[in-house]
Amino acid sequence: MEQFSIVGKDVPRNDAVAKARGAAVYTDDMTLPGMLFGKILRSPVPHARIINIDTSKAKALPGVKSVITGKDIPKVKYGNWRLFADTQDEYALAMDKVRFIGDEVAAVAAVDKETAQEAVELIDVEYEELEGLYDVDATTKEGAPAIHDYCPGNVSVNRKIEYGDVEKGFGESDYIREDTFEVHAVSHAYLEPCSALAQLDLDGRITLWTSTQVPYIVQCLLASTLGMRENDVRVVKPFVGGGFGGKMELRTWEFCAAFMSKQTGRPVKFTLSREEEFLTGRRRHPMTLHSKVGFKKDGTLVAKDLRIVLDGGAYNxxxxxxxxxxGNFGAMLYRYPNYRFHGQHAYTNKPPASAMRGFGAPQSLYASEIQMNMAAEALGIDPVEMRLKNAQVSGDKIPDVATISSCGFKESIEAVARMSDWKRRRKELKPGQGIGIGCYSFISGGVFNWFNTQYPFSAAEVRAFSDGTVHLLSMASDIGQGCDTAMKQMLAEELGLQMKDIRITTADTATTPQADLGAWGSRVTLMVGNAVLDAARKIKEQLFGALSARLNANVVYEMECKNGMVQPKGRPKKAIPFGDVVAMVQKSKRGEPLIAHGYYTPRDKGLVTPAFGFGAQIALVEVDRETGKVEVEQMWTAHDCGTVINPKGVEGQLAGSIQMGLGYALSEQFVMQDGKTLNTNFLDYKMPTAMDMPPSAVEHIDTYEPEGPLGAKECGEGLASPTAPAISDAVYHATGYRCKDLPITPEKILNSMEEGA
Amino acid sequence: MKHPIELKINGDIYSLAVDPWRTLNEVLREDLHLTGTKLGCGSGDCGACTVLVDGRSVSSCLTLALEVQGKEIQTVEGLAPSGDTLHPIQEAFVEKGAIQCGFCTSGMEMSAAYLLSQNSSPTEQEIREGLSGHLCRCTGYIQIVDAISDAAQKMKQS
Structure with a gap:
């Protein structure tokens, strides 16, 4: 194993002091001279044609500077899947139709918040209501009205994967089971509500500060919807209070802030209320999953046929x-020699679902993991043994999809079994107690270029100075996960410097290098990390050249950057301080600064990702048989994220994932009635608090990812998956209730126990 | 009609005229640009807006500015003794990895300050109870609880 000096150490976050002092500036903290306050008018009905919008009273209200509707803006559709224009189905404001309660109809900018609110209430909209369709059965049945005219049948995406011979596989199976699972929507519930502030620059260009995970994507889509050139729009990401996938698209308020600042010549800020976030915000996809799996008597997997319908809500x-x-996650974790997947994404008249931590994995793996446990029970095999028997290993190929590079999956399973004393504990459960296992695999960034970026997937610029400092610039977006710190650690490691020697500037599309696709899909550590190292190595080549000339060194000597010095490898007596060697390079080029660019684009890495993270989790629960209340008593986790760059950062990701997984399994859900979200505050949307967090033990499995920077891969999202199936399985062993429709509620447990009795 | 009021915040006196319906949170953030205090929900459920009023933790989003006239208000900006030092609670949050996105941080720290003013050696369970009015979506609370426990020890020693 490689020895590191800064990587793998508990370096405090780059921004920790600023955040601890309350000095970190988030978008809504910003105020500009003459700034106007924006407010959006949203549809109160789930599905309707807009007959007329009367904005005259709102426009006449003193203090109102702008009122816009779909008629006032360029008729340009947008959506993240720019590679396929027909998937782009949104306008910033409704053109002729609204498709969910909360769909954006008009926007107001006024001198203060109160006036903006009053003006929004003065807009009269005449709707012709249409039939609302709230579930995928209703929207996909023959003759259902089209939610989007372009898409009769309401299925907007079809995806199929097939390899091996599934029917033959089932024919050869000794045991086949077929189950249907329903998984529900949950909220990202980031603490910082979305906010955007736009300013018309002196030269007519636009600057937008926004709470986003994807500055580059917002820049491109905002430019196209405004009818401007891409680089006439500058997007800056200030501090962001969490995203979890919920802030990775161009959104209406970003467009409206920019459009209205152009129109009025004044800065315009929109900040959503928590009620707006819950009522209309993006959410994790609810899905119906039909899964058929076939096994040999000894537990060997033979075939899987997975059909999923995603309830996408009103837009893609x-x-x-x-x-x-x-579909990809459905084929992960275990060796499925024969696999078939059909996924359909269907529109409904509900708030759009979108990316959320795990991105399809929590849903797909819930079905996989629960079925694995059910099959193990039916075949009389220990679920841990059953997993070890089928587990993917390094070098496994999923045809046309991926090759597994580093893989600590088996080690993870073995580790959690050992940590939890699985075999003994399963035999010695008290009445009402249960223990269960869930596993995961996740991507380290996606390789499929759906955004159709014209730039490398990630980029970094490193400027080295003769005072011994360096400046790292990157469009990567720290939204709380800590990538700024991780990038600095990797750069410091590579250049033999300290954290304090590195200045970092990120996520400003006008000043940081083109480009970066953003913070999603657990891509940043691997992809930006590789770009940072690429730039650092180019800097080192120049330093080594200068040192070699100065020392008249033998050309075969290896050089290194270490402890703030540059030296022939292992010869500290010949060392020269980093800054002095930078000065030598600079002198040799008559003053030209030492700057290098690094890039990373995954090529020839299959269809999914360059590297997968893996892990396993075991939950111990106690269920109150009177009330059905589930108490999670302990969690054990073992995971493989390759080289750990920052241990406290990784543990923080893990604990945060458990909080989210706990909510997904037990307490969080949207209560919907006729397309309307009824629980629009944190009192009614029940997110786990500090009182609900179980004790948790963790083990990092030591692996080195060859595709990753210094051996690192994902650690932020995979763990969103195993918690729900582990708890669910434990609840089954405690009560006999096998949950096939999340979340697990006391009501469902009690009903099932009553039926069983 | 705006009412003239004086607010004492972090030891400084501010003379203001405010509409009677405006909350302490709005006045702090919008009028005084003390933006370390956040607004996460506006209904007292998340704790991100917590400040101390006469030493007690309150949700600034549910407190009218007029109500706190003449009282001692402390925000996160007033927690550290100076611009280049940190309060032991802040120090512990930094060292223990208790901060990710940071949006809940100032509220958590203010509640921790209140908790430790009432109980200098809280148990883990008491810390969790002290934080039960706060939501965090990033950390799973574990490192926050750690940090407060660590701060309590440091504060007792000094």
Whole structure:
């Protein structure tokens, strides 16, 4: 194993002091001179044609500077899947139709928030209501009205994967089971509500500060919807209060802030309320999953046929990616020699679902993992043994999809079994107690270029100075996950410097190198990390050349950057301080600064990702048989994220994933009635608090990912998957209730126990 | 009609005229640009807007500015003794990895300050109870609980 000096150490976050002091500036914290306040008028009905919009009273209200509707803006559709224009199905404001309660109809900018609110209430909209369709059975049945005219039948995406011979596989199976699972929508519930502030620059260009995970995507789509050139739009990401996939598209308020600042010449800020976030916000896809799996008597997997319908809500958003990934994740974890997947993404008259931590994996793996446990029970095999028997290993190929490079999956399963004393504990459960297992695999960034970026997937610029400092510039977006710190650690490691020697500038499309696709799909550590190392190595080549000339060194000598010095490898007596060697390079080029660019684009890495993370989790629960309340008593996790760049950062990701997984399994859900979200505050949307968090033990499995920077791969999203199936399986062993429709509620447990009794 | 009021915040006196319906959170953030205090929900459910009023933690989004006239208000900006030092609670949050996106941080720190003013050696369970009015979506709370426990020890020693 490689020895590191800064990588793998608990370096405090780059921004920790600023955040601890309350000095970190988020978008809504910003105020500009003459700034106007924006407010959006949203549809109160789930499905309707807009007959007329009367904005005259709103426009006449003193203090109102702009009122816009679909009629006032360029008729340009947008959507993240730019590679396939027919998937782009949104306008910033409704043109002629609304498709969910909360769909954006008009926007107001006024001198203060109160006036903006009053003006929004003065807009009269006449709707001709249409039949609302709230579930995928209703929208996909013969003769259902089209939610989008372009898409009769309401299925907007179809994705198929097939390899091996599935029917033959079932024919050879000794045990086949077929189950249907329903998984529900949950909210990202990032603490910072979305906010955007736009300013018309002195030269007529636009600057947008926005709470986003994807500055480059927002820049491109905003430019096209405004009818401007891409580089006449500058997008800056200030500090962002969490995203989890919920802030990775161009959104209406970003467009409206920019459009209205052009129109009024004044800065315009929109900030959503929590109620708006819950009522209309993006959410994790609810899905119906039909899964048929075949096994040999000894537990060997033979075939799987997975059919999934995603309830996408009113627009595609990131639904196409979720549809693709569900199918890929369905083939992960275990060796399925014969596999068939059909995924369909269907429109409904509900708030659009989109990307959310795990991106199709929590849903797909819930079905896989529960079926694995059910099959193990039916075949009389220990679920841990059954997993070890079928587990993917390094070098496994999924035809046309991926090759597994590093893989610590078996080790993870073995580790959690050992940590939890699985075999003994399963035999010694108290009444009401249960123990269960769930596993995951996740991507380290996607390789499919659905955005059709014209740039490398990730880029970095490193400027080295003669005072011994360097400046790292990258469009990568730290939204709380800590990538700025991880990037700095990798750069410091590579250049033999300290954290304090590195200045970092990120996520500004006008000043940081083109480009970066953003923070999603657990792509940043691997992809931006590789770009940072590429730039650093180019800097080193120049430093080594200068040192070689100065020392008149033998050309075969290897050089290194270490402890702030540059030296022939292992010869510290010949070392020269980093900054002095930079000065030598600079002098040799008559003052030209030492700057290098690094890039990373995954090529020839299959269809999914360059590297997969793996892990396993075991949950111990106790269920109150009177009330049905589930208490999670302990979690054990073992996971393989390759080289750990920042241990506290990784543990923080893991604990945060457990919080989210706990909510997904037990308490969080949207209560919907006729397309309307009824629970629009944190009191009614029940997210786990500090009181609900179980004790948790963790083990990192030591692997080295050859595709990753210094051996690293994903650690932020995979763990969103195993918690729900582990808890669900534990609840089954405690009560006999096998949950096939999340979440697991006391009501469902009690009903099932009553039926069983 | 705007009412003239004086607010004492972090030891400084601010003379303002505010509409009677405006919350302390709005006045802090919008009028005084003390934006370390956040607004996460506006209904007192998430704790991101927590400040201390006469030493007690309150949700600034549910407190009218007029109500706190004449009281001692402390925000996260007033927690550290100076611009180049940190309060032990802040120090512990930094060291223990208790901060990710940072949006809940200032509220958490203010509640921690209140908790430790009432109980200098809280148990883990008491810390969790002290944070039960706060939501965090990033950390799973574990490192936050750690940090507060660590801060309590440091504060007792000094």
């Amino acid at each position: 958003a990131m639904g196409p990616t979720a549809t693709f990934l569900c």
